[in-house]
Amino acid sequence: MIRTTGPSCTRRQLLTGAGALLLLTGCTGVPSTGTPARPVAFDAPLAIPPLAPSHVGPDGTRVFELTAQKGSTAFRPGVQSATWGFNGAFLGPTLRAERGEQVAVAVSNALDEPTTLHWHGMRLPAAMDGGPHQEVAPGRTWRPTWRIDQPAATLWYHPHPHGRTEEHVYRGLAGLFLVDDPADAHGLPSAYGVDDIPVIVQDKQFDDDGQLTLDSNRAEPGLLGSTVMANGTVGAYLDVTTERVRLRLLNASTARTYDVGFDDDRPFHLVATDGGLLAEPYGTTRVRLSPAERAEVVVALVPGEHLMLRSFPPNLGDVASSTAFGGTDTFDVLQLRAAPALRSSPPVPAALADIDRLREADATVVREFALASRLINGARMDMDRIDEVVTAGATEIWQVHSIDRLPHNFHIHDVQFQVLSIDGAPPSPELGGRKDTVYLEPGRTYRLIMRFSDHTDPKNPYMYHCHLLRHEDEGLMGQFVVVDRDSPRPTASDVATHRH
The missing domain is CATH 2.60.40.420 (Cupredoxins -  blue copper proteins)
Structure with a gap:
């Protein structure tokens, strides 16, 4: 060896x-903020990223199109904040393809500076990876293509320009890429946007005019925003119509680590992490997610209840200052509102995947x-x-x-x-x-x-x-x-x- x-x-x-x-x-050093947000009313419907349209070409390749562009987003009523997004003002659509498919993505850059697009968690050739060497100049289009060859998983995409990744992701350039496996019959909730819900968690900081700020000092560990949002929605709620709901959690923050659970400490099942399903579900009350990590959880609800997805103070280990680095912060992320009557859901299977x-x-x-x-x-x-x-x-x-x-x-x-x-x-x-x-x-x-x-x-x-x-x-x-x-x-x- x-x-x-x-x-x-x-x-x-x-x-x-x-x-x-x-x-x-x-x-x-002085932390970027580290101060939890004031309580907000959870009165905004959770935005669900749309599934990206695609077409299958004559050679069988499934083709998607993404354009990085500037826009504006109303995170608060009556206040427009300058943002970036793919095919829209903020974040991007969810790409979805099956294992074994040849895919291609036409990535166009409508920004006024170079960017890249990295397929985080994807197994693919280095020339298609979208790292800092695959730079897309303003006004140009890059078309990576590869065959998907990995188990079903919640992956994501984001820019990776050398020295500029923090700002590009913070401004809003990110989205999910879901890989499905036709051979995977796990029996988990799977209706996208109904009982299978993407939850992209980010923290932001706004100035007095409602604009996103990104401090340029060398505070550690990076910006810790006082406002947490889910799928770009501040104070989001989700109407739940089934007994169980699957949340696909992505920490898309640039620096903050979360410790995710529910406000009543109820147990839930962790069924998948970055690269796909666990061998068997893990019953727990907390999942720590550092930037870029993913977790799929299944939680059961009863009719009529309101349940809060919350980030508790994360265990950061023996860091120099847990308080300065966000280790004492608590945030509410998303409220789940169960309908008066819920459709039945099958129990979480005892076995999920062969690893x-x-x-x-x-x-x-x-x-x-x-x-x-x-x-x-x-x-x-x-x-x-x-x-x-x-x-x-x-x-x-x-x-x-x-x-x-x-x-x-x-x-x-x-x-x-x-x-x-x-x-x-x-x-x-x-x-x-x-x-x-x-x-x-x-x-x-x-x-x-x-x-x-x-x-x-x-x-x-x-x-x-x-x-x-x-x-x-x-x-x-x-x-x-x-x-x-x-x-x-x-x-x-x-x-x-x-x-x-």
Whole structure:
């Protein structure tokens, strides 16, 4: 087994970026806000993102069209806020396709600056991934195409321009991509917008004129807004007509971590995470979601009741200041209003999916990743540097740990990994499925096992990075390529940067 450790560096060298030493000695900086919102009336119907139209071409490819554009949105009555969206003023439609389908997306850029569009959680060739190397210039269109080859899952799409991801996502460029599997007969609620509900959770900050603000100082961990919205709706309610409802939760915030449950602490079933269904439902009262993580939950209601989806103070681990980083905040997100009479729903199945468990004994490489402030293994992101070279088809273990006391998480493009252990102990059940993003409690080692696909490309890299987007923009990101076994190691001159 090969073990890689990245560049040789000392702990002090790892902690010299962007004020990390000051943070570790207790100077946490002024948080962006960290102040929970004042109570609001939950009197606005939850907006349900429409399913994106598509057509099937002569070659059998399902084609979608998305345009990144500017607009305005009334988050509050009578106040128009400048926003960005896909095919509309804010957020984007839900793309939906089946496993085995060839899909293509015509991505047009109607903004006045370059952007990209990354398919978060999707297994696909690097040239179609939509990372910072696949930049779409203003007025241009990019048309990635790939075959969907992964289990049913709640994925999402968002921009990934180098150094500008935080602002593009914050302004509203994001949407869901649902993968269906015809062989998946799980018996869960599945009527989109009826008992199968997308819930995109974001926090925002508004100025006195009702405009979105994004502070430009280096406060940690990024902007923590005092207003939380679901699908772009502030004070949202959902009329529930069935005994059970499935909520597909996405944390699309740029920095805030949520701990999601219900106001009466009732138990619910966690049935899926980032990469799809769990092997069996997990009964719980809380699910922690750091930026970019997803969770599908099924909750039962009784006729006539009102139930609040709430974010409780999340356990951020041994961070420098839980209060400054949002660890003491409570937010109400969405009110569920059960009808006086509810249609019956089948019980949640005892078994959900067969998960191919990767074996530690099959891993041929162990890689080490130490995160500190804006550095990984002592290095800041460089678009012209390949940090890791992976062999197609290999099973690898990545040992990831945060050695400073800032909130971080870790996202890997191209793969869904499994959490082997945390500090040597088995992961809790909510981490037992397929994941592409995991929260890193400071000082703890997360061992992640993954198998890389056959999408080889020595010129187009995938990314791994912290998904707290200010951290990503300021350098907490690296690049890897997947190559054939006999391919030479790529050099900086091999890296492709495309403008469309």
